[in-house]
Amino acid sequence: MKVLVTAASRHGSTAEIARTVARHLADAGHDVDYRRVEDVDEVTAFDAVVLGSAIYAGRWLKSGYDFVERLGPELAAREVWLFSSGPLGDPPMPSEDVDISSVMVTTAARGHTVFPGCLDKHKLAYAERAVARALHAPVGDFRDWDAVARWSRHIAAEMSS
């Protein structure tokens, strides 16, 4: 299948997860492109779309929601999977799922998963650093590459051949 993997990422760690998903899907035999959500104008060339976003303050990034608003009907006509990345620490917190029910409905997505994220305080803007400190957010890279590989293989197999 021709697959687009795209992500909304503020500091790059979600983009790295998306690129890794893209690599696993390609290894599984799909024809895969990776692009930032801001660089995608249409998805008509693709049979399936994998869309991810970082979570900030319990929500996806605006560029992720904008992508869905711009391309909703095109997305609903394709096979779509969603992922979010954010929870930090060991065990990763917060443990409750981000509410992206509106995105699920608009895209008619086949699935959604949440991956742990990465907090590099050197990359944060001053205000973000203050929020992260106030929340006692754990600093470090908690991304689970085995979980990313497992989920990628799972959706690769689900994609119609």
Ligand SMILES: Cc1cc2nc3c(=O)[nH]c(=O)nc-3n(C[C@H](O)[C@H](O)[C@H](O)COP(=O)(O)O)c2cc1C
């Ligand atoms: C100010 C701030 C707020 C955050 N809020 C949340 C949150 O509500 N839920 C969550 O799971 N992660 C939250 N995170 C963690 C980020 O989602 C995590 O660092 C993610 O990997 C960042 O992705 P990016 O590098 O692609 O921007 C927050 C991080 C910062 C700095």
